[in-house]
Amino acid sequence: MLEDEFHPQPRDNATEVVSWATPMGVVYAMFGGGIALAIASIIAPTEPAGRFLLALAVIGLFVMGGLALRQRPRLAVIDNAGTKSIAVQRLRARHTFTREQIDRVRLVRYPRLGRRVPMLEIDIVDRPTDTEKLLIFGRWDLGTTPEDVLDVLTVHGLVPPEK
DSSP, X not given: OOOSSSSOOOOTTOEEEEEEOOOHXXXXXXXXXXXHHHHHHHHSOOOHHHHHHHHHHHHHHHHHXXXXXXXXXXXXXXXXXTEEEEEEEOSSOEEEEEGGGEEEEEEEEEEETTEEEEEEEEEEEETXXXXXXXXXXXXXXXXXXXXXXXXXXXXXXXXXXXX
16 A cells, blocks of 8 residues: 555544445445346347347446445544544545645535536645645535535534635
8 A cells, every 4th residue: 555645544543433435225226236237138138239238237337336335435534543634445545634634625516417516625735745636525425415524524623714
C-alpha cells in the first residue's frame, strides 16, 4: 500500500465513528439480477446475438456488484485519539485525509435525467506539494442523501469555513 503524507493509512487505535456505503440490499439485488439474467440467457430460446447481449448484462451486473462490495465503506469519519479525519475506500486502498488536508466540502447539484441531483464534493490539498484531489460522492456511493452526509461532516468539524 502507498503511504506518504498525502495518503496516510489509519493507525491501529483509530475508531470509525460513522460510515457510508452503497446499501447491501442493492448489492444483493445486482448479484441476484445477474444470476437471473444468466439463467435467462441459458434457457431463453433466442438467437446468438440476444444471448451475447444477455451475457454482457450478466457480466456488467456482477462487475458493478463486486465493485460496490469491494468499496465498503465508501466514506467514513475516523477518530484518531480525538483527531477527526475522513477515510475514503478506493479499489486498491483506503486513504485517510486529515482536517488540514480538506480544503473545501460542498454540495453541488448536477443535471441528471431532467432534474438536478445533489453530489458531495470534497477538495483535498496536499499543502507541501500543492497536489489536489477532487472526491465526488452521490447517493449511490453513500447510501443516503449527500445533504445528510454534509451535515454529519459539519457536526464532526470536518467542513472548513467558506472562503
